[in-house]
Structures are given as structure tokens and as C-alpha cells.
Amino acid sequence: MRACEKEGSSPRRRVFREIVMKNSERDQSCRGRVEQFPLNYSSDDRGVLLPFDFHELPFAVQRTFLIDRVPRGVERGGHAHVNGAQYLVCLRGSVEVSCVDGKSVRVFQLQPLKSGLLIGAGIVSSQRFLGEDSLLLVFASTAFDQVEYFFPESPLGS
Numbered sequence: 001m002r003a004c005e006k007e008g009s010s011p012r013r014r015v016f017r018e019i020v021m022k023n024s025e026r027d028q029s030c031r032g033r034v035e036q037f038p039l040n041y042s043s044d045d046r047g048v049l050l051p052f053d054f055h056e057l058p059f060a061v062q063r064t065f066l067i068d069r070v071p072r073g074v075e076r077g078g079h080a081h082v083n084g085a086q087y088l089v090c091l092r093g094s095v096e097v098s099c100v101d102g103k104s105v106r107v108f109q110l111q112p113l114k115s116g117l118l119i120g121a122g123i124v125s126s127q128r129f130l131g132e133d134s135l136l137l138v139f140a141s142t143a144f145d146q147v148e149y150f151f152p153e154s155p156l157g158s
Contacts, residue, residue: 031085033120034099034106039089041113050113052089052139058118059085059141066091067136070129077126080150084142088127089116093134100124110136124152 090110
């Protein structure tokens with residue numbers, strides 16, 4: 001049994017596994033996939049607790065980074081990862097994520113405490129920050145390596 005298939009899996013974890021766990025290598029099983037998943041959080045008069053259990057992600061996290069202080073309307077990204085997947089979570093503000101698989105474009109709106117977005121290898125993604133205060137948290141399955149980035153001339157090949 002692989003580490004990601006422990007007995008007593010949570011329903012959310014089973015959904016992740018059913019959607020993205022097709023191959024033996026966890027990060028490669030996400031190749032070409034884009035899926036949005038609801039975030040589970042707790043809230044009371046003391047504030048909000050938003051846990052990130054790495055064992056529930058469909059890949060082993062190798063790197064985490066924040067994107068902050070991006071001027072309103074500015075777009076970042078515009079590339080695909082040859083290998084590796086990412087899981088994006090908006091912690092503050094609002095971020096619009098466009099994902100292109102070479103045939104079609106899908107657009108997702110990320111807002112705090114709503115959902116996270118899994119982006120597999122081979123998907124060109126761009127993030128447009130809709131507010132000055134937007135903060136994006138990214139979990140990546142691979143360490144940074146510029147050679148692994150693919151910048152298409154035209155995301156749809158036109």
C-alpha cells in the first residue's frame with residue numbers, strides 16, 4: 001500500500017485519489033489535469049483555522065511559495081511545468097487562474113476559504129490578481145528548475 005492510500009482515508013482524500021491517482025508516480029498522475037477542490041476549515045469567535053495536510057495532496061510537496069503584493073490586474077505565470085504538479089490556494093483577495101491544455105481554456109476564480117486548484121504537468125496556467133491585497137499560496141511537487149518550465153508562444157497553438 002502506498003503512503004497516499006492509508007486505511008481510514010477521509011472522503012476528501014478519496015476524491016483526490018479517484019481523480020488524480022491513475023499512475024504509480026504521484027506527481028505524474030496529475031499530468032494534464034486541472035481540478036478544483038473545496039477547502040475544509042474551522043471558524044469560531046477566535047478566528048479561522050485552515051489546515052493543509054500534505055498527505056491529502058496527490059503529490060509529495062517539495063516546495064512551497066507565496067505570491068504577494070502583485071498590483072491589481074497584473075498577470076503572472078504564463079507557463080507550464082514539464083514535470084510536476086501544483087496546488088494553488090488564495091489566502092487573501094481574489095485570483096483568477098486560466099488553464100490551457102492546448103485545446104481549450106478553463107478559468108477558475110480562487111477566493112479565501114473557498115477552494116484550491118490542482119494543476120498538473122503540461123497545463124499552461126496564468127494567474128491574474130484581482131486585488132492589490134491578493135495573496136496566493138502554492139504547493140509544488142518539484143523543486144525549482146527553470147529548465148522544467150515551458151513558455152508557449154501561443155497557449156492554444158494558434
